Amino acid sequence: EAGVVQSPRYKIIEKKQPVAFWCNPISGHNTLYWYRQNLGQGPELLIRYENEEAVDDSQLPKDRFSAERLKGVDSTLKIQPAELGDSAVYLCASSFTGRETQYFGPGTRLLVL
């Protein structure tokens, strides 16, 4: 069974540029999460989707971050414009609806110069 797929794996951009990350969850997993992991820290939840609905986006910085999950499968997380402090690893995870175990993708490592 394929795991959570994320792309790109690495991204280097200059500040003020836009950037997007893509996630394909495990087949059948209706719940999808985006986390941000700063260097030396644990992941922090940005947004959680149930199918195509964002049910928890309280930690998403909405002035520059946006996310979508069209058709309730793949998801895209966007930053526009990027700032130096956005340098981090962005992790996508998925789970079955109502189940507590989350499965993580390999992450996208973003470096903003």
Added chain:
Amino acid sequence: AQSVTQLGSHVSVSEGALVLLRCNYSSSVPPYLFWYVQYPNQGLQLLLKYTTGATLVKGINGFEAEFKKSETSFHLTKPSAHMSDAAEYFCAKSTRGGGADGLTFGKGTHLIIQP
């Protein structure tokens, strides 16, 4: 306030020695508890979890953890460390009955295995 605390950002043990990684949580009701491992440049892999039932939970790669409600702890142990255990370990919690709530993670413990 930190709701998952991992004591020791770095832990160093000799190969073959006992591994003990400490995790304490704060919660008004006992949460679901998890240990994840992260190897360099990889995502997080679930080691084990506690939801209900037996408080001693066995996971993959010989790891186990014990839920102690009175101490609000969920420490991770392995009787004999192997070089391949060197990685970052994260303790996490989610709300009991919250189903698919997001996880709250500790800051992580970097496990170093000395030959």
